[in-house]
Amino acid sequence: MNAVVDLRSDTVTRPSPGMRRAMLEAELGDDVFGDDPTVNRLQERAAEIFGFEAALLFPSGTQSNLAALMSHCQRGDEVIIGAEQHSYRYEAGGLAVLGSINPRALPNRADGTLELAQVEAAINADDPHFARTRLLALENTIGGRPIGRDYLEQALALARRRGLATHLDGARIFNAAVHFGTSVKALCAGFDSVSSCLSKGLGAPAGTLLVGSREFIARARRARKILGGAMRQAGVLAAAGLYALEHNVERLAVDHRNATRLADGLRALGLAVESHTNMVFVAVPAERVAALAAQLEKANVLVLPAARMRLVTHLDVDAPGIERAISAFGEFLSGNAGAPGGIRTHDPWLRRPIL
Numbered sequence: 632m633n634a635v636v637d638l639r640s641d642t643v644t645r646p647s648p649g650m651r652r653a654m655l656e657a658e659l660g661d662d663v664f665g666d667d668p669t670v671n672r673l674q675e676r677a678a679e680i681f682g683f684e685a686a687l688l689f690p691s692g693t694q695s696n697l698a699a700l701m702s703h704c705q706r707g708d709e710v711i712i713g714a715e716q717h718s719y720r721y722e723a724g725g726l727a728v729l730g731s732i733n734p735r736a737l738p739n740r741a742d743g744t745l746e747l748a749q750v751e752a753a754i755n756a757d758d759p760h761f762a763r764t765r766l767l768a769l770e771n772t773i774g775g776r777p778i779g780r781d782y783l784e785q786a787l788a789l790a791r792r793r794g795l796a797t798h799l800d801g802a803r804i805f806n807a808a809v810h811f812g813t814s815v816k817a818l819c820a821g822f823d824s825v826s827s828c829l830s831k832g833l834g835a836p837a838g839t840l841l842v843g844s845r846e847f848i849a850r851a852r853r854a855r856k857i858l859g860g861a862m863r864q865a866g867v868l869a870a871a872g873l874y875a876l877e878h879n880v881e882r883l884a885v886d887h888r889n890a891t892r893l894a895d896g897l898r899a900l901g902l903a904v905e906s907h908t909n910m911v912f913v914a915v916p917a918e919r920v921a922a923l924a925a926q927l928e929k930a931n932v933l934v935l936p937a938a939r940m941r942l943v944t945h946l947d948v949d950a951p952g953i954e955r956a957i958s959a960f961g962e963f964l965s966g967n968a969g970a971p972g973g974i975r976t977h978d979p980w981l982r983r984p985i986l
């Protein structure tokens with residue numbers, strides 16, 4: 632049986648033998664007392680890579696983002712955030728539930744950015760009727776789309792001019808940096824805080840790094856404690872993170888190439904496809920999603936069923952795996968596998984544009 636080609640997310644990666652060895656051999660302490668040497672090494676390394684004063688390791692990106700928002704905002708403050716951004720849409724409303732922060736959600740444009748005139752118009756006047764606008768939160772990459780330095784500089788300049796703090800959800804910031812051929816340090820310069828996942832394309836089993844000033848990170852450490860994220864012998868995770876930063880950053884270019892090849896292959900089958908960094912989005916008619924996902928699974932190709940189907944490449948999917956995925960889509964489209972849900976490429980939905 633062929634190996635599974637798991638395109639559901641880049642979170643599905645398993646620690647490689649080298650990473651497991653690093654975890655096994657990690658020198659450990661109690662990080663709540665601040666004496667886990669491997670955690671300390673990871674945090675120092677992260678601060679250096681991102682060009683910030685300090686860094687803090689979190690169990691998850693959700694918690695890192697929430698701790699960051701809670702460290703920037705007081706109870707009742709407002710954050711300007713994109714309606715498609717993870718912290719607004721996919722973190723169970725934690726910023727409101729636990730942070731008492733009011734989200735002012737603006738639509739993300741097709742390229743993932745916020746219209747800066749709308750951002751400026753959303754800043755509340757100093758008036759007791761209004762929540763105090765405190766923070767601008769952006770995301771990079773967003774839906775796989777990398778946001779370049781030109782836009783970020785304009786957004787940062789606006790925030791600075793209007794006295795807003797800035798947070799970047801950079802869960803996949805290394806994908807953006809590799810895409811632009813730049814460093815995360817250059818891409819993130821000027822933000823007050825950046826959150827970056829080790830557990831996505833970088834291949835660690837868990838862990839997210841938050842970077843900021845020493846004073847900001849001290850506040851975030853308290854928020855992390857409140858949220859239950861202070862861990863003890865966390866060096867086993869930090870060792871995986873250090874390994875990931877050393878071995879798994881430059882190779883993201885391979886994932887991007889694989890995504891481009893997957894997009895080209897699906898497009899050649901007549902499908903409407905969009906692709907950015909390590910993500911491919913393909914339009915599937917709602918009534919055929921389940922049949923497609925089931926047939927792909929029989930071919931050992933795993934996807935999350937959705938009409939705007941997101942396929943994600945990562946370090947556990949290689950080039951032959953991509954070819955197998957394309958073939959499995961092709962078999963479904965031609966109906967060769969005999970499934971009742973077969974789709975022929977002249978079906979009108981195939982030409983429908985997707986976001």
Ligand SMILES: *Cc1c(COP(=O)(O)O)cnc(C)c1O
Nearest residue numbers: 691692693694717770800802828
């Ligand atoms: C995955 C993700 C997070 C949250 O990370 P978890 O570790 O899954 O909690 C936050 N923001 C973005 C953009 C993400 O993709």
